[in-house]
Structures are given as C-alpha cells and as structure tokens.
Amino acid sequence: MIRAILPALLLAGCAALPGPSVPVGGVPPGTPDAATARTQLAALVVQTPLSLSGYERSCEKACVFGQPWMDVDGDGCDQRSQVLARDLTNVERKEGRCAVKSGTLQDPYTGETVSSVSKIQIDHVVPLAEMWRSGAANWDTGRRTEAANDLRNLVAVQGKTNQSKGDQTPDQWMPPNAGYACAYARIYVGTKASYSLTTTAAERAALDSALSTCT
Structure with a gap:
C-alpha cells in the first residue's frame, strides 16, 4: 500500500561547492540532517548498477513506476500540486480546484526567481531511472509507485535546469x-x-564531498 506522506513547509538548506553560493530554498520534511546523512551514506551498499532493461517512464508503454502524480493521501490534491503549494510563495489555486495556477519559486538549483508555473517542474532528486538501477527493478509496482510519489524526494525547480x-x-x-x-x-x-x-563508489564520493560542505 502506498503510504500517505503529508506535505509541510520546507526547512532551511545549507553550504557550498565551487560556483555561485546562494543558499536558496530548503529540504522537504523528513530529510535527514547532515550528521544522519553521513551515517546513512556510509551504510549504503556499494554495487555495480543494474541494467536499465525493462525501465519505462512513459505510461503509454509499461508505466513501471505507476501513474504519475497520484493523490497519495486522498485529499484531492495530486503530488505535483502538493509540491507546488509547498515550495512556492504567493500561491493561487484554480477556482474550486487544488491545482496551482500561479506562484513564485526561488529555485534552489539555480538561485533564480521563477514567476511562471509553466516554467516549473517537479524533480525526483534521486531520478527514477537511478532508482531502477539501484534496486527498484526488483520491486513490485506498488512499491515503485510509492517511491515515485514520495514527497521527501520531490522538489519544485526551474524546468530547463531539471531537463539538463x-x-x-x-x-x-x-x-x-x-x-x-x-x-x-x-x-x-x-x-x-x-x-x-x-x-x-563514484556516487558515494560525490555525495560525501557535498555533505562535507554542510555547516
């Protein structure tokens, strides 16, 4: 069964690597603090990624991660709307509906302000293809659908950056x-x-380097 994950306000983020250093945005509720994340990283099993064979994001074909943007908690708002309402400011919804029609995003990935909802996408921080390669290929559809809609792994970002x-x-x-x-x-x-x-090993090293910037 898909577990309900209730939305809430974002918490503050942190620190820097080379490049523009603008601490923008935050982390979804349920995100571990830096010390916990370091412990969790050390415990992850290092393994050669599985094949992408069988992976299909489009629901026109296999839909291996279920229908996108489900209403997980049954409140009438799908996960995309939940994340937009959580991450944007000055949110306005469509009349009589949960869908967000306008709002302002301070994009955590670039530090830029995005004022058009049409230019905002919801990113799976751990990409679904990477989930597949690192274990999800062996899950049933229910667990994959749960993971794909988990608010802890979803962040509203500038669309073109998400595409890159x-x-x-x-x-x-x-x-x-x-x-x-x-x-x-x-x-x-x-x-x-x-x-x-x-x-x-390469992914772990990159994550360890990023966590070393936490203050």
Whole structure:
C-alpha cells in the first residue's frame, strides 16, 4: 500500500561547492540532517548498477513506476500540486480546484526567481531511472509507485535546469547553485537510505564531498 506522506513547509538548506553560493530554498520534511546523512551514506551498499532493461517512464508503454502524480493521501490534491503549494510563495489555486495556477519559486538549483508555473517542474532528486538501477527493478509496482510519489524526494525547480539534469547522478551532475549542495545531498542520501537502494563508489564520493560542505 502506498503510504500517505503529508506535505509541510520546507526547512532551511545549507553550504557550498565551487560556483555561485546562494543558499536558496530548503529540504522537504523528513530529510535527514547532515550528521544522519553521513551515517546513512556510509551504510549504503556499494554495487555495480543494474541494467536499465525493462525501465519505462512513459505510461503509454509499461508505466513501471505507476501513474504519475497520484493523490497519495486522498485529499484531492495530486503530488505535483502538493509540491507546488509547498515550495512556492504567493500561491493561487484554480477556482474550486487544488491545482496551482500561479506562484513564485526561488529555485534552489539555480538561485533564480521563477514567476511562471509553466516554467516549473517537479524533480525526483534521486531520478527514477537511478532508482531502477539501484534496486527498484526488483520491486513490485506498488512499491515503485510509492517511491515515485514520495514527497521527501520531490522538489519544485526551474524546468530547463531539471531537463539538463535528466537521469544523472551526483557524480555526473550537481545543482549549479553551490549553496544547495549540502541540502541536495541530504535529500538524495535520505531517499536512498529509506528505500535501501545501492550506490556506486563514484556516487558515494560525490555525495560525501557535498555533505562535507554542510555547516
């Protein structure tokens, strides 16, 4: 069964890697603090990633992670709307509906302000393809659907930056806003630990470096 994960306000993020250092945004509720994340990272099993064979994001084909943006807690708001309402300010909803029609995002990945909802996407911090490679390929559809809709791994970000990230892991891509490195790593590690996903040596090193910036 998909567990209900209630939305709440974001908590503050932290620290820096080389590049623009603008501590913008925060972390979803349930994200481990830096010390806990370091402990969780050390406990992750290092393993060669599984094949992407069988992975299909589109529901026109296999839909291996279930229908996108489900209403997990049954309150009438799907997960996309939940995250937009949580992460944006000055939120206005469509009349009589949960869907967000306007609001302002201070994008944690770039430090930029985004004022058009159409330019905002919801990022899976641990990409679904990476979940598949690090263990989710062996799950049933229910558990994969739960993971894909877990608010702890979902962050509203600038669409074009999310597109540039794609399915890359932290050893391949980190947010351009260096001030978000610590927060990003905490979310990433917390998600992998929650679902007992594996890591690689390169990914672990990148996450350890990002966590070293936490203050």
